[in-house]
Amino acid sequence: MGQGLGQIDDVRQPDAEQSGQPVSGQPAEPVPNRATELVRLLKLTERREPAVIEVATWVGLGIIEGRLRPGEDLNSVELSHRFNSSRTPVREALMLLEQEGLVEIRARRRPRVAAFTPQRVREIYYVRGHLLGLVGQLVAEHASDDDLADLRERLGEMQERADAGDIDGYFWRHVALQERMTDIGGNETLKGILDSLALRTLILRHASLAQPGRLRASVADQVRIIEAIEQRDGELAAMLLLRATHAALAAIEAGGWSERSASDENG
């Protein structure tokens, strides 16, 4: 029993006090923290009961932040105890995360934290790059001046974080920036797909940014992208986004992630 989620047994009320902001109530602040962004990405608000949201957020964050390791069992009984609920909402939460590719569920078998093969990661970035390109084109066409100002402001904040070496702060602001861009793009379908892909890559993007020099390079990429958008050059924005995505993938692969996980992937 201590096997599955034992590493964090000491945490009794799992999601309170985690992010430094209370989870109860509606956190109406636009400051991107981990929990609010994840809830947004999972499209949980208004769609599910609080109990389900709580579990999905905790498990999802756990996977993204590496607290829950790929392949690890996600015992629904234990999770239900942890959240003082029954297995029904837990199962629902796990199903949500399965659809987002964070959890693997096979009939009659224990749900597990999804394990990405290097191949799969490359696939995701391939698709993601092209779709972000589409977003870039749409944004360059559709963005109002207010939108552009907003993007600029976000970029400024990101630069601050990057200068301060605050990887976590930069990371989630980066996620929020892309979320904002997909909003401006105005294609809900595209946004939904990218959100889903984003979730799968959050784990890796975090690791990627932690690499020396990567933070700086990422900022530079973002600056160029925003500039292209401001100049209404959709094609350039698209290409830059595709390139930036490829660069991120290269950083991940250079980081030795693929070797590390390649040995685990069948375990």
Next chain:
Amino acid sequence: MGQGLGQIDDVRQPDAEQSGQPVSGQPAEPVPNRATELVRLLKLTERREPAVIEVATWVGLGIIEGRLRPGEDLNSVELSHRFNSSRTPVREALMLLEQEGLVEIRARRRPRVAAFTPQRVREIYYVRGHLLGLVGQLVAEHASDDDLADLRERLGEMQERADAGDIDGYFWRHVALQERMTDIGGNETLKGILDSLALRTLILRHASLAQPGRLRASVADQVRIIEAIEQRDGELAAMLLLRATHAALAAIEAGGWSERSASDENG
């Protein structure tokens, strides 16, 4: 009670005998019929219990074929009675369909058959066109000679169906062809996304093909696409696929679908 799903109350064992092939057991035949294709698209096999599969297939097919109308309530109690099960597997099936965009679920409210706005349809086809383009490029690069032969054979069958005016037969073979192409492409992620988009458009594609002359035009498009792939011209294949997708959208819009549903969409 007769309100929600009453139109088909007479059907007692809903999915047996529907497609002319028994559903029990594993239908190992490669002949694409509605049920097997849907099960494939929903990635249901191996992933869920039979009870869930049964419900998801029936409801999904119902939505695609128009038996269940957009906006219609999907009462989980009634569905559970219909399938002699409890509400748990029904809920799970509906959640699956929700993730595929066929069903809308909001907390504490009755699940409904999803209603597409014309705007949303355009979005889907925009994304779908570009993603199919990516598939086309990948297929042109990756396809083995056997793969090409297989595609040719399928194309031949489709032509037969088209000549015979068999819309339904052509339709599902067309779905299967694109499924096959995404397989050859070798990008599982891309395949998953396109499958999901495919499901959303099945309703419309069917209606689109039913229009006079559309069947013939579609066949011609497919022929050109396969030819480009055989010539290993990925760029051309991509462009043809994008064009064909746009043509399909145009056919749908010309068919007056948008007017019909625009009046319903808030109802």
Next chain:
DNA sequence: CTGGACTGTACTGTCGACACTAAGCTGCGT
């Protein structure tokens, strides 16, 4: 000491029951 069958445990999928809530209906006031 190793491989394979067996057994026990623990977890999954399903069910019926229950509290709570949304939606429809009735009857009232205007």
Next chain:
DNA sequence: ACGCAGCTTAGTGTCGACAGTACAGTCCAG
């Protein structure tokens, strides 16, 4: 006649229980 408030009903979300199955650990044969 019309709109609103309260009531009724029907459906959702959750729970604990139960049957069935996968997994791990044990025992035995070789």
